[in-house]
Amino acid sequence: SRGTLVNVKRILVIADRKDSSQKALAHAALMAEQFNATLHVVGFSYERLSVLDESMTKEDIELAKQKIIHANQTWLDEAVVMNSLPKSTTDEMVWSKDIATWVTKHCVNHKYDLILKTGHRSEHAFYVPTDWHLLRNGSAPVLLVAEKKWRKKQAIMVTLDMASKKKTKQALNQQVIDAGKMLAAANDMPLHVCFSLAISPVLKDLGIVDKNKSVKAAKSKYIPKIQAMFGDDGIPLENIHIKSGYADKVVPSVASDIGAALVIMGSVGRKGLKAKVLGNTAESVLALLKTDVMIIQP
Structure with missing residues (x-):
């Protein structure tokens, strides 16, 4: 069954640049050690480039997109090292504003035993829509992390x-x-x-x-x-x-x-x-x- 957690061998970790304490990565490091699991860390980039100057060519806009991805990829690589994730960890920076849809599609071709993400809460909103959609993805159990450890x-x-x-x-x-x-x-x-x-x-x-x-x-x-x-x-x-x-x-x-x-x-x-x-x-x-x-x- 896709919902079992008996053997955590492969974990998909969603990195969040806005989370200064990197709670998801901290938990991922711990679980990788506990279960000898391999981690795939994914970060998400997206900016509305359609608002850029109309004089910019498609090539200019593509270049701007690649610059943003490259800067975020550099941050992600550093975050993986800073949080002492295992050497076997892989990571990628994705251009998408819809995290839940990307995860669902990605999980069609890649099997994970657990999806790990920082849960976003405030006094007014208990979770952001992305979290609700992820919890409904049905690909693997989802752990929303509120505390670092x-x-x-x-x-x-x-x-x-x-x-x-x-x-x-x-x-x-x-x-x-x-x-x-x-x-x-x-x-x-x-x-x-x-x-x-x-x-x-x-x-x-x-x-x-x-x-x-x-x-x-x-x-x-x-x-x-x-x-x-x-x-x-x-x-x-x-x-x-x-x-x-x-x-x-x-x-x-x-x-x-x-x-x-x-x-x-x-x-x-x-x-x-x-x-x-x-x-x-x-x-x-x-x-x-x-x-x-x-x-x-x-």
Whole structure:
């Protein structure tokens, strides 16, 4: 499956000149060392050259474009060295303003186990459109990096959709757990599981649903299933968090409580018109998370 992360051998890294601390390259260096992975680093150049003086010939405009690419390529080569990326690392500077489309096309002919990029957030915009499009690319799992490195005392958290009876969702749950196990082991960090039981606050407030009973029943039903997915490795009972409420509230809350550095989520890719949304749950959760985020698609 294109979504598995069991063996990270080849990573596509998207370099961002605007990120002064080069968080994506820092993470790439760490993961290359952890998994003995090879890296391909790509940078993007684009300027609207159509606004240049009309007296300029096509050749002049092409020359201007090549100058910009050359200057950015020089910066990229230096960034690869400065961030101590392995000698096997390859890099290229691409002329394109649409990063997500380029990545999708590139991944048709080149297989990657992971795509790594700095996630862009501000107080007003949770992610830039490029990040949303990348998360929906379906070519490989995507890791959006918020911090330069994870601290030892932090944790890794996976979110599961245990209520779904669909085989694709169940398989995706297993892929998310496997990715969490691998990254937790590589970074010597504890692994936690979060599952939100989607009970409407209205139903709870009106006493139509007994929250405590529902959570107790969910725990007895799903904890053995979650433990079975962990196999012989096991997971401490206190690291399984089953809470009532919608995911966009529960997931960020649990992530904050346990000090998660990374949250790994599965998201079923959409096609056609529905492809404009990653999946309501994932999008609403991502909007509130302050951690690094990894999205795995089936």
